[in-house]
Amino acid sequence: MPKSLSTISFQKSNMLKKDPLLSFEKISKQWLFDLEHYTNEVLYQKPSETQWCLAELFDHIIRVARTYQLPNFNNCIQNNIRKGALKNGTAYLVFDLNIIPYKKIRMESFPTKVARDFNPLERDANELIEDFKLFINEVKRNAALLSNFDKKTKHFHPFFGMINAKEWFSLVEIHMRHHSKQKKRLESLKLS
Helix, strand or coil, X not given: CCCCHHHHHCCCCHHHCCCHHHHHHHHHHHHHHHHHHCCHHHHHCCCCCCCCCHHHHHHHHHHXXXXXXXHHHHHHHCCCCCCCCCCCHHHHHHHHCCCCCCCCCCHHHCCHHHHHHHXXXXXXXXXXXXXXXXXXXXXXXXXXXXXXXXXXXXXXXXXXXXXXXXXXXXXXXXXXXXXXXXXXXXXXXXXX
16 A cells, blocks of 8 residues: 655655765865965955855854854753754654755844854955864864764754754754755855
8 A cells, every 4th residue: 555645755764864074074175275266355355234245154163063063963962952942843853854944034133242252254365264274174174073973862952842962963964954055145145
């Protein structure tokens, strides 16, 4: 007897599962290559006074990983749980189906401290390149902890609910993909 459509659409597919470290390595390698080849004009060109340039976007990616994603990943690894709402539908789309809904998120929607931690700086190109390389190595070092994590140990995320260490780790790469459209748009700006 054939399965109903609703049964099929809610099954998890192993084909959609991906290795979060390989995914991160692929996107970070491309981003680093791009960063190393931007001219200063391209790196610091802003669409408007209230929008980020590429240098700020790269700094934001690093800051969010260091101040939020990796610390919460480590909270899961160390069994430091912050409880909250259960994993929600958006989390299932992102982590189980590998679908990233495109949604602009305003920094003002975060608590003040988090927004301050996430707010980027416009940094020197060479300093930013070196820091991005350090960031890549930090993420890779943390990946080693994934080999032996407890899937039941979860830590609260305000957009996704309770997520585990692998999901927190995956957010580093997912966050980069989330900003890919913005990155492409900034790369294509005409210099004025």
